[in-house]
């Protein structure tokens with residue numbers, strides 16, 4: 001039995017990754033893909049059937065009676081689709097890749113390695129940096145004593161295809177660009193979901209994809225440095241050993257390990273001399289574990305499929 005899927009925002013960087021994964025997923029059947037710019041053109045990456053982009057409005061989406069609607073639109077555009085599907089009270093599951101519903105208590109915030117799965121027909125997918133920050137902090141969340149600071153750097157695909165300074169090759173050449181150094185949406189998102197005080201400094205660089213994030217975490221006073229390190233390392237190893245998509249390692253995580261990969265790497269645990277501060281790194285592909293492959297994990301959980309369905313072959 002296939003899951004009839006409609007993808008809204010199919011032309012984008014995230015949409016393109018979703019089409020590729022859906023093409024290899026045994027249960028997801030893409031019945032429509034929306035793009036204003038590519039309306040009428042063939043969806044060449046979709047290999048299961050001959051599909052053409054359409055410029056779909058919410059009424060046309062509902063008329064298709066999909067089992068699943070994936071929204072991969074820029075922030076602020078999900079509402080018209082969500083409200084109509086809600087009004088029609090059809091049994092369609094919605095997963096939104098934007099930030100629009102990440103603070104809505106009626107939506108399940110889907111970060112499977114950090115928050116236990118809840119059956120829901122409304123799923124909000126975390127932001128890319130927000131995923132990396134939470135993967136860094138989750139194993140020691142109860143040991144945190146004060147403000148966490150995170151430094152993140154992303155490839156310019158994080159800024160999407162709409163032209164901006166953050167994906168302008170001229171401005172990015174031989175450059176690294178700090179931006180939104182206060183109140184970044186992901187700083188708010190992680191503070192909200194972890195309930196901790198987090199400050200985040202995003203940067204963008206001229207490479208295409210991949211995020212490297214370093215978290216500095218103040219810890220409650222340990223008894224001794226060696227004991228503290230052993231205890232903290234054990235926590236990370238235990239937390240991630242049951243999560244196939246997360247590789248925990250001793251060395252700091254590097255972007256080269258995760259480009260075009262569905263999972264993330266966490267590593268480089270380093271305690272300050274007095275044991276009061278822990279540094280930890282996480283790398284992930286912003287378009288995959290930061291978006292599309294995490295969305296498919298969440299879709300699998302929502303439809304009670306194996307969590308890694310469609311994600312194992314890499």
Ligand SMILES: NC(=O)C1=CN([C@@H]2O[C@H](COP(=O)(O)OP(=O)(O)OC[C@H]3O[C@@H](n4cnc5c(N)ncnc54)[C@H](OP(=O)(O)O)[C@@H]3O)[C@@H](O)[C@H]2O)C=CC1
Pocket residue numbers: 008009010011012013014015034035036037038072073074075077097098099126127128157158159160161162286287290291
């Ligand atoms: N890039 C990343 O690393 C990550 C992105 N996200 C989030 O995922 C979503 C998609 O991101 P990304 O793929 O990078 O974005 P892109 O800018 O690359 O793509 C946006 C998509 O939305 C469509 N679109 C844009 N404006 C409108 C509109 N007014 N009405 C209808 N469709 C529109 C575009 O197609 P067309 O113009 O042809 O209609 C395109 O398919 C965003 O919410 C982003 O914040 C989340 C995690 C990581």
Ligand SMILES: CC(=O)N[C@@H](CCC(=O)OP(=O)(O)O)C(=O)O
Pocket residue numbers: 075097098099126127128129154155156157158159160166185202203204
């Ligand atoms: C380089 C760059 O611009 N990155 C984006 C992250 C995109 C993302 O994760 O999308 P949401 O807006 O849905 O959270 C940013 O910092 O806003």
